Amino acid sequence: MSGRRPFLLFTAVAFGYAFLYLPIITLMVYSFNDSRLVTVWGGFSTRWYVELFRNEQILSALWLSVRIAAMNATFAVVLGTLAALTLVRFTQFRTRMLFAGMVTAPLVMPEVILGLSALLMFVSLEQLIGWPEGRGMTTITIAHITFTTAYVAVVVQSRLSQLDGSLEEAAMDLGARPWKVFLVIILPIISPALIAGWLLGFTLSMDDLVIASFVSGPGSTTLPMVVYSSVRLGVSPQVNALATLIVVVVSTGVIIAGWLLHRQQRRHTGKAR
Amino acid sequence: MSGPEVTATGSTRLRRGIDRGVKSLTQGRLGRALVIALPYAWLLLFLLVPVFIVIKISLAEMALASPPYSPMLQWLEGRTLALRVHLGNYAFLWQDPLYLAAYLNSLKVAAVSTIICLLIGYPMAYGIARASPSWRIVLLMMIILPFWTSFLIRVYAWIGLLQNNGLFNNLLMGLGLIDQPLPLLHSNFAVYLGIVYSYLPFMVLPLYATLVRQDLTLLEAAADLGCPPWKSFLTITLPLSLPGVIAGSLLVFIPAVGEFVIPDLLGGPDSLMIGKILWNEFFSNRDWPVASAVAVAMLVVIVIPLLLLQRIGERQTAGESR
Known part of the structure; x- marks a missing residue:
């Protein structure tokens, strides 16, 4: 290979990463700016962090979002795992096509449609049976479960389809019941996928503005909704501080996860040798 | 699912074996029904039925000057009326040039963005794939990391950079490249x-x-045979990476078409996109029937072709693996 090609490639890759990271880094730097103006550097200060932690609206929205996200992730993992099991193991049943279509639909449906359809459903249900009464945390959680289940199903499905079927067959031949096979053999093997699915469900829910805006009611404002309404008015130093905290927490988590994964891989390859 | 195999010769053992087989079979059936039923029922109730409700409401008429919730009752009662107005909402979408322009513009924006993503992303992916294994992990993690941070905040970060007194404009003016x-x-x-x-x-x-x-x-073989690198890239690497190109393009194109947050926060009055139109019809105009009609048109024009495309792709990969 000539010497110029790696250099060009290196430049292209470096440009790509700079593009991905410069905006976030600028945001983080300016969260420590004492001045309210973006143009002026008014010296180092942590006053926006102090104000952020005094901001009742943001704190209560954060708490609501965390509760919704945790509940959503838990339900979505259960439903998504069942859906993935159905798709991988039960290849022959009537209306399977419909089921597979419904599982993948949220991945290709625009969020605005998911939000609108969920809202109209809740309104119709309320008129028919009186439930759900008004809209709020419950309706947001239900709408989130519906779309995150699809993502969890994809993650679990890819893990399930890699599974060695002979293990299950051996267990069944030795008289293990299907549910026991699931609990003792399948579940431990797919547990990394379940954890990944849970985290994915949590993040997707924490991050969702569009669907939550459609199905939320008065008094149930999630964190993205608060951020959105303050951001529409322009740059807000408190949002900069919040963004910095989110980035720091998430990066720490991802780096730890990546490190654990790396170590695990190393151990596996070490064994193989 | 295979039941326990019966190989015993004794009649009692045989019977026990059969018993167990029948038992596990029925248990398997029941368990299987439960496994299928729960996600099935959930998705039917909260995904499929809502789509039909959207279709139903798109065939209704907006009750003027009413709170958003009350018109529902009227729509539930009048079936014949609903059928008559049906033409109304969709004809409105067709006649008002705004909607058609927004659909076309959404497709255009999504397509152009996908191509730009491909042009920037391909060298990056290539560079990561050819890096040493330990670098690969770091570089990959740096690609995944932004995905886990808030989407809204990543879009917001650009406001500070792009606005009139933002970083870019200050930089350019400071360098004396522009006056305004x-x-x-x-x-x-x-x-x-x-x-x-x-x-x-x-x-x-x-x-x-x-x-x-x-x-x-x-690639080595090609080089040994005297093939220049650019030619082996075009004839070997690029064609072989085509499945990745298609998958990545779909992953960018699909969410971009219905995007609301980005055109709303970064776009101007002339950046019409269909997701934003639906949002405005619903939240600003409070016109639920027209918003529903926009949603149905979006489903028909964008989502259903993509679902079909995906199905064809799945069938092809299934055929290959066989």
Whole structure:
């Protein structure tokens, strides 16, 4: 290979990463700016962090979002795992096509449609049976479960389809019941996928503005909704501080996860040798 | 599912074996029914039925000057009326040039953004795939990391950079390249930038997945036979990475078409996109029937072709693996 090609490639890759990271880094730097103006550097200060932690609206929205996200992730993992099991193991049943279509639909449906359809459903249900009464945390959680289940199903499905079927067959031949096979053999093997699915469900829910805006009611404002309404008015130093905290927490988590994964891989390859 | 195999010769053992087989079979059936029923029922109730409700309401008429909730009762009662107004909402979409323009513009913005993502993402994926294994992990993690941080905040980060007294304009004016701030924010340029920025990781990951699996001896063989690098790239690497190109393009194109946040925060009054139109019909105009009609048209024009495309792709890969 000539010497110029790696250099060009290196430049292209470096440009790509700079593009991905410069905006976030600028945001983080300016969260420590004492001045309210973006143009002026008014010296180092942590006053926006102090104000952020005094901001009742943001704190209560954060708490609501965390509760919704945790509940959503838990339900979505259960439903998504069942859906993935159905798709991988039960290849022959009537209306399977419909089921597979419904599982993948949220991945290709625009969020605005998911939000609108969920809202109209809740309104119709309320008129028919009186439930759900008004809209709020419950309706947001239900709408989130519906779309995150699809993502969890994809993650679990890819893990399930890699599974060695002979293990299950051996267990069944030795008289293990299907549910026991699931609990003792399948579940431990797919547990990394379940954890990944849970985290994915949590993040997707924490991050969702569009669907939550459609199905939320008065008094149930999630964190993205608060951020959105303050951001529409322009740059807000408190949002900069919040963004910095989110980035720091998430990066720490991802780096730890990546490190654990790396170590695990190393151990596996070490064994193989 | 296979029941326990019966190989015993004794009649009692045989009977016990059969008993167990029947038992596990029925248990399996019941368990299987439960496994299928729960997600099935959930998705029917909260995904499929809502779509039909949207279709139903798109065939209704907006009750003027009413709170958003009350018109529902009227729609439930009058079936014949609903059928008559049906033409109304859809004809309105067709006749008002705004909607058609928004649909076409959404498709255009999504397509152009996808191509830009491909142009930036391909070299990145290629570079990661050819890096040393330990670097690969770091570089990949740096691609995945932005995905886990808030999407809204990543879009917001550009406001500070692009606005009139933002970083870019200050930099350019400081360098003396421009006298007046460029109107970067609230423009189509900002929308493209925001979409490319937000969805670039979705392009890089599938590209990387196909590139890293490629057999490098093919390139060596080509080089030994005197093939210049650019030619072996065009005839070997690129065609072999086509599945990744298609997967990545779909992952960018699909969410970009219905995007609301990016055109709303970064776009200007002329950056019409269909997701934003639906949002405005619903929240600003409070016209639920027209919003529903926009949603149905979006489903028919954008989502159903994509679902079919995916089905064809699945069938092809299934055929290949056989």
